[in-house]
Amino acid sequence: MNQQYTNHAFAFAKQFSDSAFRAQSLALKSLETVAGLQFEALEKQAQASAAFLTEAMEARDIDGFRSLWEKGASLSRDNAERAVAVSQEIFAVTQKTAESLNAVMQEQQQAANDAVSAPAAATRKSAAK
Template sequence: MSYQFNEQFTAASRQFADAAAQINRLTLENVEKVFGVHFTTLGENANATFAFVNEAIEVRDLEGVKALWPKGAQIARENVERLVSAGQEVIGRTVKTHEAIAELAKSQLESATADVRAQAETVAKAAAAKSTAKR
């Protein structure tokens, strides 16, 4: 009896470890992609801002400042748009990752339930067989 329990416990532990490894892999892939999106956005925003700053440094008169003002507003708007777009992409990727993890957990739960049912049916049949054998 303890051998069966040990086997069941070992199988359940192995299944749990496999599921945990898959969840960790999915999570790490998501984190890698999220950091990539953020670094790309940061780089694009920094390049645009530094280009604007370099242009602003060259301005020597009031007319140049007046011409520079709309460009600065445009750069700021584009930077915000890139940030919002990156945020939406990150949220989308994270939702997909969470869906994959939920599906994995659901399949693990269904598998464990099926294993428990099979074991319960086996025990019930054995008990029924012993009961009819005693009569």
């Protein structure tokens, strides 16, 4: 009888460690995706800012500075739009990860319920005989 409970405990521990490993791999994959999105956005922003600064250094007259004003406003608007788009992508990745983690936790909860109810049912059957 004790061996049966020990076997179920080990099976439950294995199931728990497998679920924890899956949850960790999901979280790390999400973190990698988010970091990639942020680095890509940072790279695009740096390229656009460097191009703007290069153009600003080449401005020599009032018309050049006037065009810089418009390009600077456009650059700011583009950077803000890019930041919003990246934030939306990050939110989508985070939401998908949360749903996947929820599914893993539900599977773990179901496995725990099964691990507890199976020995109890077997004990009831053997007691009824």
